[in-house]
Amino acid sequence: MTDDASPDLRASDTDRDRIAEVLRDALAEGRLDMEEFEERLEAAYKARTYGELAPLTRDLPTTGTVPPAPVSFVKAPAESGSWTGRIVGGGGSSAGGIAILSGFERKGHWTVPKRFSCFTFMGGGEIDLREADFADREVEINCVAIMGGVQVIVPPGVEVVVRGIGIMGGFEHPRDDGPPEPGAPRVIISGVAFWGGVGVERKVTRAERQRLKEQRRQEKLERGEARRELHQSRREERHELHRARREERERRRNRER
Structure with missing residues:
Protein backbone atom coordinates (compact mmCIF):
# COMPACT_ATOMS: atom_id res chain seq x y z
CA MET A 1 0.00 0.00 0.00
CA LYS A 75 -8.85 -4.93 -19.09
CA ALA A 76 -6.30 -3.07 -21.20
CA PRO A 77 -7.42 -1.86 -24.61
CA ALA A 78 -6.71 -4.22 -27.46
CA GLU A 79 -3.55 -3.43 -29.38
CA SER A 80 -4.29 -1.29 -32.41
CA GLY A 81 -3.94 -3.21 -35.65
CA SER A 82 -4.79 -6.64 -34.23
CA TRP A 83 -7.60 -6.93 -36.81
CA THR A 84 -5.50 -5.76 -39.75
CA GLY A 85 -4.86 -9.25 -41.07
CA ARG A 86 -8.58 -10.03 -41.19
CA ILE A 87 -9.62 -7.03 -43.32
CA VAL A 88 -8.61 -8.54 -46.65
CA GLY A 89 -10.45 -6.43 -49.23
CA GLY A 90 -11.78 -7.78 -52.51
CA GLY A 91 -14.95 -9.83 -52.73
CA GLY A 92 -16.40 -12.36 -50.36
CA SER A 93 -16.23 -16.12 -50.61
CA SER A 94 -20.03 -16.31 -50.32
CA ALA A 95 -22.55 -13.67 -51.36
CA GLY A 96 -25.58 -15.09 -49.56
CA GLY A 97 -27.63 -18.01 -48.34
CA ILE A 98 -31.13 -19.41 -48.90
CA ALA A 99 -33.14 -21.79 -46.73
CA ILE A 100 -36.64 -22.82 -47.85
CA LEU A 101 -37.98 -25.58 -45.61
CA SER A 102 -34.32 -26.31 -44.93
CA GLY A 103 -31.21 -24.63 -43.59
CA PHE A 104 -27.86 -23.11 -44.49
CA GLU A 105 -24.56 -22.43 -42.70
CA ARG A 106 -21.63 -20.10 -43.19
CA LYS A 107 -18.95 -20.90 -40.63
CA GLY A 108 -15.28 -21.59 -40.19
CA HIS A 109 -12.74 -19.72 -42.31
CA TRP A 110 -14.55 -17.73 -44.98
CA THR A 111 -14.62 -14.13 -46.25
CA VAL A 112 -17.64 -11.95 -45.51
CA PRO A 113 -18.46 -9.72 -48.50
CA LYS A 114 -19.31 -6.04 -48.15
CA ARG A 115 -22.99 -7.11 -48.37
CA PHE A 116 -24.24 -10.59 -47.54
CA SER A 117 -27.93 -11.35 -48.21
CA CYS A 118 -29.88 -14.30 -46.89
CA PHE A 119 -33.48 -15.52 -47.11
CA THR A 120 -35.26 -18.10 -44.99
CA PHE A 121 -38.81 -19.40 -45.41
CA MET A 122 -39.89 -21.91 -42.78
CA GLY A 123 -36.21 -22.72 -42.40
CA GLY A 124 -33.11 -21.47 -40.62
CA GLY A 125 -29.61 -20.21 -41.21
CA GLU A 126 -26.43 -19.78 -39.16
CA ILE A 127 -23.81 -17.13 -39.99
CA ASP A 128 -20.69 -17.53 -37.87
CA LEU A 129 -18.15 -14.68 -38.10
CA ARG A 130 -15.76 -15.82 -35.35
CA GLU A 131 -13.12 -17.20 -37.73
CA ALA A 132 -14.10 -15.18 -40.78
CA ASP A 133 -12.15 -12.55 -42.73
CA PHE A 134 -13.88 -9.36 -43.91
CA ALA A 135 -13.87 -7.82 -47.36
CA ASP A 136 -14.28 -4.35 -45.87
CA ARG A 137 -14.05 -2.61 -42.51
CA GLU A 138 -17.85 -2.24 -42.62
CA VAL A 139 -20.04 -5.10 -43.84
CA GLU A 140 -23.79 -5.54 -43.96
CA ILE A 141 -25.75 -8.73 -43.42
CA ASN A 142 -29.25 -8.38 -44.80
CA CYS A 143 -31.69 -10.99 -43.49
CA VAL A 144 -35.23 -11.74 -44.64
CA ALA A 145 -36.80 -14.33 -42.34
CA ILE A 146 -40.37 -15.44 -43.03
CA MET A 147 -41.64 -17.97 -40.51
CA GLY A 148 -38.02 -18.88 -40.04
CA GLY A 149 -34.90 -17.63 -38.37
CA VAL A 150 -31.26 -16.61 -38.76
CA GLN A 151 -28.59 -16.78 -36.07
CA VAL A 152 -25.57 -14.46 -36.45
CA ILE A 153 -22.54 -15.20 -34.23
CA VAL A 154 -19.92 -12.49 -33.86
CA PRO A 155 -16.62 -12.49 -31.93
CA PRO A 156 -16.00 -10.12 -29.00
CA GLY A 157 -14.69 -6.69 -29.94
CA VAL A 158 -16.71 -6.33 -33.15
CA GLU A 159 -19.13 -3.40 -33.33
CA VAL A 160 -22.65 -4.58 -34.20
CA VAL A 161 -25.48 -2.31 -35.38
CA VAL A 162 -28.95 -3.84 -35.67
CA ARG A 163 -31.33 -2.06 -38.05
CA GLY A 164 -33.78 -4.82 -38.90
CA ILE A 165 -37.57 -4.54 -38.72
CA GLY A 166 -39.74 -7.14 -37.01
CA ILE A 167 -43.34 -7.78 -38.07
CA MET A 168 -44.83 -10.26 -35.65
CA GLY A 169 -41.19 -11.21 -35.26
CA GLY A 170 -38.02 -9.51 -34.11
CA PHE A 171 -34.30 -8.76 -34.28
CA GLU A 172 -32.24 -9.58 -31.21
CA HIS A 173 -29.48 -7.22 -30.11
CA PRO A 174 -26.22 -8.73 -28.79
CA ARG A 175 -25.05 -8.08 -25.26
CA ASP A 176 -22.85 -5.03 -24.79
CA ASP A 177 -19.22 -6.05 -24.16
CA GLY A 178 -17.90 -2.51 -24.01
CA PRO A 179 -16.38 -0.38 -26.76
CA PRO A 180 -15.24 -2.12 -29.96
CA GLU A 181 -11.58 -3.03 -30.31
CA PRO A 182 -9.40 -0.70 -32.39
CA GLY A 183 -9.39 -1.75 -36.02
CA ALA A 184 -12.28 -4.22 -35.62
CA PRO A 185 -14.89 -4.37 -38.39
CA ARG A 186 -18.38 -2.93 -38.09
CA VAL A 187 -21.22 -5.36 -38.81
CA ILE A 188 -24.65 -3.99 -39.74
CA ILE A 189 -27.60 -6.39 -39.39
CA SER A 190 -30.57 -5.28 -41.51
CA GLY A 191 -33.66 -6.78 -43.12
CA VAL A 192 -37.14 -7.95 -42.16
CA ALA A 193 -38.42 -10.70 -39.88
CA PHE A 194 -42.08 -11.70 -40.50
CA TRP A 195 -43.30 -14.32 -38.06
CA GLY A 196 -39.66 -15.12 -37.58
CA GLY A 197 -36.54 -13.84 -35.88
CA VAL A 198 -32.93 -12.86 -36.34
CA GLY A 199 -30.66 -13.41 -33.35
CA VAL A 200 -27.22 -11.94 -32.77
CA GLU A 201 -24.88 -13.50 -30.21
CA ARG A 202 -21.31 -12.85 -29.12
CA LYS A 203 -19.14 -15.94 -28.62
CA VAL A 204 -15.44 -16.73 -28.53
CA THR A 205 -14.05 -19.46 -30.77
CA ARG A 206 -13.80 -23.02 -29.53
CA ALA A 207 -10.00 -22.71 -29.45
CA GLU A 208 -10.22 -19.54 -27.36
CA ARG A 209 -12.80 -21.13 -25.06
CA GLN A 210 -10.46 -24.10 -24.55
CA ARG A 211 -7.54 -21.73 -23.91
CA LEU A 212 -9.53 -19.83 -21.29
CA LYS A 213 -10.61 -23.10 -19.68
CA GLU A 214 -6.99 -24.26 -19.50
CA GLN A 215 -5.94 -20.88 -18.11
CA ARG A 216 -8.57 -21.08 -15.36
CA ARG A 217 -7.46 -24.63 -14.55
CA GLN A 218 -3.83 -23.53 -14.31
CA GLU A 219 -4.75 -20.56 -12.12
CA LYS A 220 -6.72 -22.89 -9.84
CA LEU A 221 -3.70 -25.17 -9.50
CA GLU A 222 -1.45 -22.21 -8.75
CA ARG A 223 -3.86 -20.91 -6.11
CA GLY A 224 -3.94 -24.35 -4.50
CA GLU A 225 -0.14 -24.51 -4.47
CA ALA A 226 0.04 -21.00 -3.00
CA ARG A 227 -2.39 -21.98 -0.24
CA ARG A 228 -0.35 -25.08 0.57
CA GLU A 229 2.83 -23.01 0.75
CA LEU A 230 1.07 -20.46 2.94
CA HIS A 231 -0.16 -23.13 5.34
CA GLN A 232 3.33 -24.62 5.50
CA SER A 233 4.79 -21.18 6.14
CA ARG A 234 2.33 -20.56 8.95
CA ARG A 235 3.06 -23.93 10.52
CA GLU A 236 6.75 -23.08 10.46
CA GLU A 237 5.95 -19.64 11.87
CA ARG A 238 4.03 -21.18 14.77
CA HIS A 239 6.85 -23.64 15.38
CA GLU A 240 9.40 -20.81 15.41
CA LEU A 241 7.19 -18.78 17.74
CA HIS A 242 6.89 -21.68 20.21
CA ARG A 243 10.66 -22.20 20.08
CA ALA A 244 11.28 -18.50 20.72
CA ARG A 245 8.86 -18.58 23.67
CA ARG A 246 10.67 -21.56 25.17
CA GLU A 247 14.02 -19.84 24.81
CA GLU A 248 12.64 -16.66 26.33
CA ARG A 249 11.24 -18.60 29.34
CA GLU A 250 14.57 -20.36 29.72
CA ARG A 251 16.44 -17.03 29.73
CA ARG A 252 14.05 -15.64 32.36
CA ARG A 253 14.58 -18.68 34.60
CA ASN A 254 18.33 -18.32 34.22
CA ARG A 255 18.14 -14.64 35.19
CA GLU A 256 16.00 -15.47 38.25
CA ARG A 257 18.62 -17.94 39.42
Whole structure:
Protein backbone atom coordinates (compact mmCIF):
# COMPACT_ATOMS: atom_id res chain seq x y z
CA MET A 1 0.00 0.00 0.00
CA THR A 2 1.42 3.34 -1.01
CA ASP A 3 0.72 6.51 0.94
CA ASP A 4 -2.23 7.40 -1.29
CA ALA A 5 -3.84 3.93 -1.16
CA SER A 6 -7.05 3.63 0.80
CA PRO A 7 -6.65 2.05 4.29
CA ASP A 8 -10.02 0.37 3.73
CA LEU A 9 -8.68 -1.82 0.91
CA ARG A 10 -8.52 -5.53 1.69
CA ALA A 11 -5.08 -6.98 2.50
CA SER A 12 -3.87 -10.24 0.96
CA ASP A 13 -2.03 -13.18 2.53
CA THR A 14 1.15 -11.92 0.84
CA ASP A 15 0.71 -8.55 2.55
CA ARG A 16 0.33 -10.20 5.96
CA ASP A 17 3.38 -12.42 5.38
CA ARG A 18 5.45 -9.37 4.40
CA ILE A 19 4.56 -7.63 7.67
CA ALA A 20 5.34 -10.81 9.63
CA GLU A 21 8.79 -10.93 8.04
CA VAL A 22 9.47 -7.34 9.11
CA LEU A 23 8.38 -8.16 12.67
CA ARG A 24 10.71 -11.18 12.76
CA ASP A 25 13.61 -9.00 11.66
CA ALA A 26 12.73 -6.43 14.32
CA LEU A 27 12.69 -9.16 16.98
CA ALA A 28 16.10 -10.46 15.87
CA GLU A 29 17.56 -6.93 15.96
CA GLY A 30 16.21 -6.29 19.46
CA ARG A 31 13.76 -3.58 18.35
CA LEU A 32 10.86 -5.61 19.74
CA ASP A 33 10.75 -7.83 22.79
CA MET A 34 9.02 -11.20 22.66
CA GLU A 35 5.73 -9.95 24.08
CA GLU A 36 5.47 -7.09 21.58
CA PHE A 37 6.44 -9.42 18.75
CA GLU A 38 3.75 -11.95 19.66
CA GLU A 39 1.06 -9.26 19.94
CA ARG A 40 1.93 -7.67 16.60
CA LEU A 41 2.32 -10.98 14.82
CA GLU A 42 -1.10 -12.12 15.98
CA ALA A 43 -2.59 -8.77 14.91
CA ALA A 44 -0.91 -9.07 11.49
CA TYR A 45 -2.48 -12.44 10.73
CA LYS A 46 -5.88 -11.22 11.93
CA ALA A 47 -5.72 -7.97 9.90
CA ARG A 48 -8.23 -7.62 7.09
CA THR A 49 -7.31 -4.21 5.66
CA TYR A 50 -4.23 -2.14 4.91
CA GLY A 51 -5.32 0.27 7.63
CA GLU A 52 -4.99 -2.50 10.23
CA LEU A 53 -1.55 -3.58 8.95
CA ALA A 54 0.10 -0.17 8.64
CA PRO A 55 0.42 0.65 12.42
CA LEU A 56 2.23 -2.64 13.08
CA THR A 57 5.46 -1.43 11.44
CA ARG A 58 4.97 2.34 11.61
CA ASP A 59 7.48 2.80 14.46
CA LEU A 60 10.11 0.49 12.93
CA PRO A 61 12.94 2.04 10.85
CA THR A 62 12.24 0.01 7.72
CA THR A 63 11.42 0.85 4.10
CA GLY A 64 9.24 -0.89 1.61
CA THR A 65 7.42 -2.86 4.31
CA VAL A 66 3.94 -1.51 3.83
CA PRO A 67 1.92 -3.55 1.32
CA PRO A 68 1.91 -2.18 -2.24
CA ALA A 69 -1.16 -0.71 -3.84
CA PRO A 70 -3.43 -3.35 -5.34
CA VAL A 71 -2.96 -4.20 -8.99
CA SER A 72 -5.64 -2.97 -11.35
CA PHE A 73 -7.44 -5.75 -13.18
CA VAL A 74 -9.18 -3.43 -15.65
CA LYS A 75 -8.85 -4.93 -19.09
CA ALA A 76 -6.30 -3.07 -21.20
CA PRO A 77 -7.42 -1.86 -24.61
CA ALA A 78 -6.71 -4.22 -27.46
CA GLU A 79 -3.55 -3.43 -29.38
CA SER A 80 -4.29 -1.29 -32.41
CA GLY A 81 -3.94 -3.21 -35.65
CA SER A 82 -4.79 -6.64 -34.23
CA TRP A 83 -7.60 -6.93 -36.81
CA THR A 84 -5.50 -5.76 -39.75
CA GLY A 85 -4.86 -9.25 -41.07
CA ARG A 86 -8.58 -10.03 -41.19
CA ILE A 87 -9.62 -7.03 -43.32
CA VAL A 88 -8.61 -8.54 -46.65
CA GLY A 89 -10.45 -6.43 -49.23
CA GLY A 90 -11.78 -7.78 -52.51
CA GLY A 91 -14.95 -9.83 -52.73
CA GLY A 92 -16.40 -12.36 -50.36
CA SER A 93 -16.23 -16.12 -50.61
CA SER A 94 -20.03 -16.31 -50.32
CA ALA A 95 -22.55 -13.67 -51.36
CA GLY A 96 -25.58 -15.09 -49.56
CA GLY A 97 -27.63 -18.01 -48.34
CA ILE A 98 -31.13 -19.41 -48.90
CA ALA A 99 -33.14 -21.79 -46.73
CA ILE A 100 -36.64 -22.82 -47.85
CA LEU A 101 -37.98 -25.58 -45.61
CA SER A 102 -34.32 -26.31 -44.93
CA GLY A 103 -31.21 -24.63 -43.59
CA PHE A 104 -27.86 -23.11 -44.49
CA GLU A 105 -24.56 -22.43 -42.70
CA ARG A 106 -21.63 -20.10 -43.19
CA LYS A 107 -18.95 -20.90 -40.63
CA GLY A 108 -15.28 -21.59 -40.19
CA HIS A 109 -12.74 -19.72 -42.31
CA TRP A 110 -14.55 -17.73 -44.98
CA THR A 111 -14.62 -14.13 -46.25
CA VAL A 112 -17.64 -11.95 -45.51
CA PRO A 113 -18.46 -9.72 -48.50
CA LYS A 114 -19.31 -6.04 -48.15
CA ARG A 115 -22.99 -7.11 -48.37
CA PHE A 116 -24.24 -10.59 -47.54
CA SER A 117 -27.93 -11.35 -48.21
CA CYS A 118 -29.88 -14.30 -46.89
CA PHE A 119 -33.48 -15.52 -47.11
CA THR A 120 -35.26 -18.10 -44.99
CA PHE A 121 -38.81 -19.40 -45.41
CA MET A 122 -39.89 -21.91 -42.78
CA GLY A 123 -36.21 -22.72 -42.40
CA GLY A 124 -33.11 -21.47 -40.62
CA GLY A 125 -29.61 -20.21 -41.21
CA GLU A 126 -26.43 -19.78 -39.16
CA ILE A 127 -23.81 -17.13 -39.99
CA ASP A 128 -20.69 -17.53 -37.87
CA LEU A 129 -18.15 -14.68 -38.10
CA ARG A 130 -15.76 -15.82 -35.35
CA GLU A 131 -13.12 -17.20 -37.73
CA ALA A 132 -14.10 -15.18 -40.78
CA ASP A 133 -12.15 -12.55 -42.73
CA PHE A 134 -13.88 -9.36 -43.91
CA ALA A 135 -13.87 -7.82 -47.36
CA ASP A 136 -14.28 -4.35 -45.87
CA ARG A 137 -14.05 -2.61 -42.51
CA GLU A 138 -17.85 -2.24 -42.62
CA VAL A 139 -20.04 -5.10 -43.84
CA GLU A 140 -23.79 -5.54 -43.96
CA ILE A 141 -25.75 -8.73 -43.42
CA ASN A 142 -29.25 -8.38 -44.80
CA CYS A 143 -31.69 -10.99 -43.49
CA VAL A 144 -35.23 -11.74 -44.64
CA ALA A 145 -36.80 -14.33 -42.34
CA ILE A 146 -40.37 -15.44 -43.03
CA MET A 147 -41.64 -17.97 -40.51
CA GLY A 148 -38.02 -18.88 -40.04
CA GLY A 149 -34.90 -17.63 -38.37
CA VAL A 150 -31.26 -16.61 -38.76
CA GLN A 151 -28.59 -16.78 -36.07
CA VAL A 152 -25.57 -14.46 -36.45
CA ILE A 153 -22.54 -15.20 -34.23
CA VAL A 154 -19.92 -12.49 -33.86
CA PRO A 155 -16.62 -12.49 -31.93
CA PRO A 156 -16.00 -10.12 -29.00
CA GLY A 157 -14.69 -6.69 -29.94
CA VAL A 158 -16.71 -6.33 -33.15
CA GLU A 159 -19.13 -3.40 -33.33
CA VAL A 160 -22.65 -4.58 -34.20
CA VAL A 161 -25.48 -2.31 -35.38
CA VAL A 162 -28.95 -3.84 -35.67
CA ARG A 163 -31.33 -2.06 -38.05
CA GLY A 164 -33.78 -4.82 -38.90
CA ILE A 165 -37.57 -4.54 -38.72
CA GLY A 166 -39.74 -7.14 -37.01
CA ILE A 167 -43.34 -7.78 -38.07
CA MET A 168 -44.83 -10.26 -35.65
CA GLY A 169 -41.19 -11.21 -35.26
CA GLY A 170 -38.02 -9.51 -34.11
CA PHE A 171 -34.30 -8.76 -34.28
CA GLU A 172 -32.24 -9.58 -31.21
CA HIS A 173 -29.48 -7.22 -30.11
CA PRO A 174 -26.22 -8.73 -28.79
CA ARG A 175 -25.05 -8.08 -25.26
CA ASP A 176 -22.85 -5.03 -24.79
CA ASP A 177 -19.22 -6.05 -24.16
CA GLY A 178 -17.90 -2.51 -24.01
CA PRO A 179 -16.38 -0.38 -26.76
CA PRO A 180 -15.24 -2.12 -29.96
CA GLU A 181 -11.58 -3.03 -30.31
CA PRO A 182 -9.40 -0.70 -32.39
CA GLY A 183 -9.39 -1.75 -36.02
CA ALA A 184 -12.28 -4.22 -35.62
CA PRO A 185 -14.89 -4.37 -38.39
CA ARG A 186 -18.38 -2.93 -38.09
CA VAL A 187 -21.22 -5.36 -38.81
CA ILE A 188 -24.65 -3.99 -39.74
CA ILE A 189 -27.60 -6.39 -39.39
CA SER A 190 -30.57 -5.28 -41.51
CA GLY A 191 -33.66 -6.78 -43.12
CA VAL A 192 -37.14 -7.95 -42.16
CA ALA A 193 -38.42 -10.70 -39.88
CA PHE A 194 -42.08 -11.70 -40.50
CA TRP A 195 -43.30 -14.32 -38.06
CA GLY A 196 -39.66 -15.12 -37.58
CA GLY A 197 -36.54 -13.84 -35.88
CA VAL A 198 -32.93 -12.86 -36.34
CA GLY A 199 -30.66 -13.41 -33.35
CA VAL A 200 -27.22 -11.94 -32.77
CA GLU A 201 -24.88 -13.50 -30.21
CA ARG A 202 -21.31 -12.85 -29.12
CA LYS A 203 -19.14 -15.94 -28.62
CA VAL A 204 -15.44 -16.73 -28.53
CA THR A 205 -14.05 -19.46 -30.77
CA ARG A 206 -13.80 -23.02 -29.53
CA ALA A 207 -10.00 -22.71 -29.45
CA GLU A 208 -10.22 -19.54 -27.36
CA ARG A 209 -12.80 -21.13 -25.06
CA GLN A 210 -10.46 -24.10 -24.55
CA ARG A 211 -7.54 -21.73 -23.91
CA LEU A 212 -9.53 -19.83 -21.29
CA LYS A 213 -10.61 -23.10 -19.68
CA GLU A 214 -6.99 -24.26 -19.50
CA GLN A 215 -5.94 -20.88 -18.11
CA ARG A 216 -8.57 -21.08 -15.36
CA ARG A 217 -7.46 -24.63 -14.55
CA GLN A 218 -3.83 -23.53 -14.31
CA GLU A 219 -4.75 -20.56 -12.12
CA LYS A 220 -6.72 -22.89 -9.84
CA LEU A 221 -3.70 -25.17 -9.50
CA GLU A 222 -1.45 -22.21 -8.75
CA ARG A 223 -3.86 -20.91 -6.11
CA GLY A 224 -3.94 -24.35 -4.50
CA GLU A 225 -0.14 -24.51 -4.47
CA ALA A 226 0.04 -21.00 -3.00
CA ARG A 227 -2.39 -21.98 -0.24
CA ARG A 228 -0.35 -25.08 0.57
CA GLU A 229 2.83 -23.01 0.75
CA LEU A 230 1.07 -20.46 2.94
CA HIS A 231 -0.16 -23.13 5.34
CA GLN A 232 3.33 -24.62 5.50
CA SER A 233 4.79 -21.18 6.14
CA ARG A 234 2.33 -20.56 8.95
CA ARG A 235 3.06 -23.93 10.52
CA GLU A 236 6.75 -23.08 10.46
CA GLU A 237 5.95 -19.64 11.87
CA ARG A 238 4.03 -21.18 14.77
CA HIS A 239 6.85 -23.64 15.38
CA GLU A 240 9.40 -20.81 15.41
CA LEU A 241 7.19 -18.78 17.74
CA HIS A 242 6.89 -21.68 20.21
CA ARG A 243 10.66 -22.20 20.08
CA ALA A 244 11.28 -18.50 20.72
CA ARG A 245 8.86 -18.58 23.67
CA ARG A 246 10.67 -21.56 25.17
CA GLU A 247 14.02 -19.84 24.81
CA GLU A 248 12.64 -16.66 26.33
CA ARG A 249 11.24 -18.60 29.34
CA GLU A 250 14.57 -20.36 29.72
CA ARG A 251 16.44 -17.03 29.73
CA ARG A 252 14.05 -15.64 32.36
CA ARG A 253 14.58 -18.68 34.60
CA ASN A 254 18.33 -18.32 34.22
CA ARG A 255 18.14 -14.64 35.19
CA GLU A 256 16.00 -15.47 38.25
CA ARG A 257 18.62 -17.94 39.42
